[in-house]
Amino acid sequence: GVVESKDEPVGANRHKRIRENAEECYLNNANSQLTRYINKSSKRQRIYHVGDIVDLKVSDVNRTNTSSMILPCKIVDSKCQDGETFYNVATVNGIIKESFQSTVFLDLTASNFTTLRTLNTDSLSCVTFIQACQI
Incomplete structure (x- = not known):
């Protein structure tokens, strides 16, 4: 026991x-x-939609003769190419001709960029990325 x-x-x-x-x-x-x-x-990669406000990280794309490190933009179009999504964006000064992947964007959808949100992109002319940075 x-x-x-x-x-x-x-x-x-x-x-x-x-x-x-x-x-x-x-x-x-x-x-x-x-x-x-x-x-x-x-x-x-983050998926963005037309109308979203993003910050284009200038240093990730090109720093040639630019003073700004960031460029607030509005997504105006997206297209798929070889399984990757490319976005076209507009600044207040024009639609940038080049397309970008989401990896060069910072998400600003929660920020208050009224000028960009209400921007009528139909009346904008096309500009190059470098032109958009210099304006």
């Missing part, structure tokens, strides 16, 4: 250790899956 009473706590302790170890493994696995998901989703 004495041996059985000693075995019971040892068995309970062993079971508790196994449960704690399993819980730790589960949490580590869940954490690594979450980290992997976050890394993967941050690399995924």
Whole structure:
């Protein structure tokens, strides 16, 4: 009878250790899956829509004779080419001839750029990217 009473706590302790170890493994696995998901989703390209306000990161495109590092734009068109989406954007001074991928944009849809939001792009002429930066 004495041996059985000693075995019971040892068995309970062993079971508790196994449960704690399993819980730790589960949490580590869940954490690594979450980290992997976050890394993967941050690399995924953002999808923009016509009318969205974005910030064109000038330094990512071209810094030739430009004073501004950023250029607020409105998306006026998008097209797919070889599985990639390219966007046409307009500044208050014109529609930029070149097309851009979303990786060179910063999302400004939450910002208040009333001038761009209400901009009638039908009356704008086309300008090159460098012209848009210099204006």
